[in-house]
Amino acid sequence: MMHTFVAYVEDLPGVLTRVASLFRRLNINIHSLTVGRSERPGLSRLTLVCEASAEAGHRIRASLYKLENVVEVDDIAQAPSVTRELALIKVGATKETRSAIFELVEVFRARIVDLTADSLMVEMTGVESKIEGLIEVLKQSDSPILEICRSGKMTMRRGHHTSRVLRAMGSAGDDAIEPESVDLTPEGAAIEPE
Amino acid sequence: MGSNANQQTSNAHLTTPTPLTGAEIVWATLVGEGVTDVFGYPGGAILPVYDALRKFPIHHTLVRHEQGASHMADGYARASGKVGVALATSGPGATNLVTGIATAMLDSIPVVCITGNVSSKVLGTDAFQEVDITGITLPVTKHNFLVNRADDIAPAIRHAFQIAQSGRPGPVLVDITKDAQQATAIFDFAAAKPKPYKPHPMLHVDDTALTQAAELIRNAKRPVILAGHGVSESGAMEQVRTLAERTQTPVALTLLGLGVFPASHPLSLGMMGMHGESWVNDAIQEADLLIACGMRFDDRVTGKLSSYAQKAKKIHIEIDPAEINKNVKADVALVGDLRAVLEDLLPRVGGRDGSAWLKTIEASKGASAVRDIRNLPDSGHLYAAHVMHDLWRLTGGDAVVVTDVGQHQMWEAQYFHHEKPRTLITSGGLGTMGFALPAAIGAKFACPEKEVWVVAGDGGFQMTAAELSTIVQEGIKINIAIINNGYLGMVRQWQEFFYDRNYESTPLVSPDFVKLADAHGIPGRAVRTRGEVEDAVQEARSTKGAYLLNFLVEKEDSVYPMIPVGSALHEMILRPHKNPLLEQPDDE
Numbered sequence: 001m002m003h004t005f006v007a008y009v010e011d012l013p014g015v016l017t018r019v020a021s022l023f024r025r026l027n028i029n030i031h032s033l034t035v036g037r038s039e040r041p042g043l044s045r046l047t048l049v050c051e052a053s054a055e056a057g058h059r060i061r062a063s064l065y066k067l068e069n070v071v072e073v074d075d076i077a078q079a080p081s082v083t084r085e086l087a088l089i090k091v092g093a094t095k096e097t098r099s100a101i102f103e104l105v106e107v108f109r110a111r112i113v114d115l116t117a118d119s120l121m122v123e124m125t126g127v128e129s130k131i132e133g134l135i136e137v138l139k140q141s142d143s144p145i146l147e148i149c150r151s152g153k154m155t156m157r158r159g160h161h162t163s164r165v166l167r168a169m170g171s172a173g174d175d176a177i178e179p180e181s182v183d184l185t186p187e188g189a190a191i192e193p194e
Numbered sequence: 195m196g197s198n199a200n201q202q203t204s205n206a207h208l209t210t211p212t213p214l215t216g217a218e219i220v221w222a223t224l225v226g227e228g229v230t231d232v233f234g235y236p237g238g239a240i241l242p243v244y245d246a247l248r249k250f251p252i253h254h255t256l257v258r259h260e261q262g263a264s265h266m267a268d269g270y271a272r273a274s275g276k277v278g279v280a281l282a283t284s285g286p287g288a289t290n291l292v293t294g295i296a297t298a299m300l301d302s303i304p305v306v307c308i309t310g311n312v313s314s315k316v317l318g319t320d321a322f323q324e325v326d327i328t329g330i331t332l333p334v335t336k337h338n339f340l341v342n343r344a345d346d347i348a349p350a351i352r353h354a355f356q357i358a359q360s361g362r363p364g365p366v367l368v369d370i371t372k373d374a375q376q377a378t379a380i381f382d383f384a385a386a387k388p389k390p391y392k393p394h395p396m397l398h399v400d401d402t403a404l405t406q407a408a409e410l411i412r413n414a415k416r417p418v419i420l421a422g423h424g425v426s427e428s429g430a431m432e433q434v435r436t437l438a439e440r441t442q443t444p445v446a447l448t449l450l451g452l453g454v455f456p457a458s459h460p461l462s463l464g465m466m467g468m469h470g471e472s473w474v475n476d477a478i479q480e481a482d483l484l485i486a487c488g489m490r491f492d493d494r495v496t497g498k499l500s501s502y503a504q505k506a507k508k509i510h511i512e513i514d515p516a517e518i519n520k521n522v523k524a525d526v527a528l529v530g531d532l533r534a535v536l537e538d539l540l541p542r543v544g545g546r547d548g549s550a551w552l553k554t555i556e557a558s559k560g561a562s563a564v565r566d567i568r569n570l571p572d573s574g575h576l577y578a579a580h581v582m583h584d585l586w587r588l589t590g591g592d593a594v595v596v597t598d599v600g601q602h603q604m605w606e607a608q609y610f611h612h613e614k615p616r617t618l619i620t621s622g623g624l625g626t627m628g629f630a631l632p633a634a635i636g637a638k639f640a641c642p643e644k645e646v647w648v649v650a651g652d653g654g655f656q657m658t659a660a661e662l663s664t665i666v667q668e669g670i671k672i673n674i675a676i677i678n679n680g681y682l683g684m685v686r687q688w689q690e691f692f693y694d695r696n697y698e699s700t701p702l703v704s705p706d707f708v709k710l711a712d713a714h715g716i717p718g719r720a721v722r723t724r725g726e727v728e729d730a731v732q733e734a735r736s737t738k739g740a741y742l743l744n745f746l747v748e749k750e751d752s753v754y755p756m757i758p759v760g761s762a763l764h765e766m767i768l769r770p771h772k773n774p775l776l777e778q779p780d781d782e
Contacts, residue, residue, distance in 0.1 A: 013340075014340070017332065021332055021333060058519065059519070059520060061396070062396050062516035063421050065395055066394065066516060067334070067337075
């Protein structure tokens with residue numbers, strides 16, 4: 001089955017290697033990995049999607065937690081969540097063929113973000129299937145796809161902060177306490193007494 | 195700067211922030227962490243650190259190969275329970291440590307390795323003796339650090355010590371660039387303290403699980419406790435013993451668990467698994483409850499997983515959440531420190547009568563014990579099992595035995611009965627040949643007052659035999675028993691059983707080990723018959739310095755019983771009814 005892990009990791013050199021190496025060792029291919037800064041200073045947030053057996057989820061999560069730089073790991077599994085992916089698609093199109101693309105973009109609620117004499121760039125945000133859908137119809141159009149750049153999935157649980165959910169599950173670290181509001185509270189300042 | 199530190203004889207720098215060079219900070223931090231002994235080998239990229247050594251009260255043992263350094267640090271840690279420290283230079287010095295680091299990783303041993311690296315300005319340029327050692331050791335360390343500023347040295351080393359010892363212990367490597375060693379920083383030991391240790395967030399022991407476990411124990415008719423290395427790591431010997439005695443539950447041990455429960459205890463079954471006695475494995479297969487304490491259901495312990503202990507419920511008490519349900523599905527998982535868990539569990543567990551089950555196990559010993567080599571008449575031949583048995587008898591079991599890997603390791607496990615933890619030091623998980631001699635040197639430094647025996651095969655001994663010089667240079671007393679059968683014995687045994695006796699590349703030419711020892715100034719003698727064993731062992735023990743015994747044992751003897759790989763625990767190859775080696779035509 002497809003697993004989605006969301007992790008807060010320390011923003012330091014080599015941390016991504018440590019995370020990726022864990023999957024390499026298990027011979028698990030990473031479908032997508034998205035990393036960026038989080039609401040917590042010094043911590044990056046990553047979303048990692050991979051295919052593994054249903055039972056593997058527990059062990060992967062436990063193993064991720066064994067990495068010194070990993071602060072919090074959530075196995076999203078079937079939990080209610082919002083998942084998005086960003087795609088930039090460059091399409092070869094001239095003045096004559098542009099309008100067809102414009103129509104498609106309208107239908108898919110995508111955007112044109114660059115336009116030249118012989119190409120245009122489409123920006124699209126959505127779930128994976130929606131992006132796949134746009135790519136599919138573009139392939140069937142007269143305009144050739146020149147480049148595709150996809151961000152990979154970003155996932156966030158609906159409702160409570162991830163940290164609170166993990167704490168309720170009895171499996172978050174001591175300092176894995178969420179700021180109630182997501183302003184850039186200095187690390188430590190947001191810690192509330194248990 | 196250097197001259198100030200030079201005159202520093204007290205540990206004032208540990209209490210007062212002091213400017214020191216990075217190299218001095220390395221030692222000052224180690225002193226602060228309570229380190230008294232390190233094992234290492236100098237080289238260009240670690241020279242500043244070696245240059246600063248004379249100012250600090252730490253004994254450095256010069257090894258003959260860096261693999262020896264990591265094994266010595268490992269042996270030191272296993273014998274003492276403290277962190278072992280190894281030191282090496284960049285490039286080949288660092289890569290030579292790797293086998294020892296992996297050995298410590300697989301057996302959860304707290305070791306800190308410090309390596310020098312090239313200057314930060316040339317990192318990543320393939321400079322002379324540069325290697326990406328943090329990259330190389332990433333999968334075989336609990337964590338590693340690349341330090342390129344003098345200010346970061348003390349925090350990194352202190353953090354390394356915390357990581358190495360906490361939770362499930364393991365090795366940590368700190369790689370320090372040469373310019374960081376040469377630069378100066380304010381050394382503030384207290385300020386370099388790591389953040390408080392944060393236990394693994396998935397540790398989980400709740401009331402419900404404890405009640406379930408107690409319920410399973412109460413209702414069990416045929417329970418077995420499986421005790422592993424975690425028992426000694428957690429210091430839970432008393433708690434395991436209380437559990438066993440109160441519930442009259444027999445205790446089977448993993449290889450690394452030998453000693454955590456006294457071998458002489460009436461409830462001790464001895465070693466389980468591939469070369470465990472058949473009644474031990476049969477008891478596990480027949481059990482209706484397994485209480486696994488600080489062990490990880492390694493494949494050498496379970497045999498074929500799909501037929502492992504089918505009738506048993508499993509309670510798994512383990513500190514590493516990643517081990518839960520990895521190999522064997524737990525019915526109740528108590529994920530936490532073993533000692534703490536047992537202290538919570540014991541008040542819920544009452545006494546029970548286990549006599550019927552114990553009688554069943556006792557009865558199943560029958561034939562197998564009779565065929566045991568100890569009970570066969572002296573045929574004039576020398577068997578490794580005899581050597582181990584005699585070694586145990588003559589030392590009264592009161593010795594630290596450090597084994598290598600192979601047949602002799604299994605014979606030691608079978609015939610040398612360990613009463614206390616940390617008296618058997620052996621590479622279980624990685625199975626590292628060449629481990630014994632250097633690890634024994636480390637163990638001797640950890641326990642100078644104890645009698646230390648190396649038990650190694652003729653193959654493994656040659657892998658690290660260069661460390662004989664280290665023994666001499668350090669003037670330490672270690673007894674060495676080489677179980678010499680002229681083969682890579684365990685591999686030969688597999689060839690005999692599973693490869694049609696095709697003894698490809700297992701016959702082994704060795705030097706005359708007694709002469710080799712002599713060349714090092716170490717006395718020794720060869721032993722060819724059972725009759726000579728006692729005298730030889732006593733001579734080794736009474737000799738002031740190191741002593742080497744070359745036991746020329748039966749060449750094609752095999753370790754019985756044995757579970758072939760991929761077979762179930764109850765499908766053991768038992769001792770032959772007639773021992774072909776003992777009953778040859780030319781014997782009477």
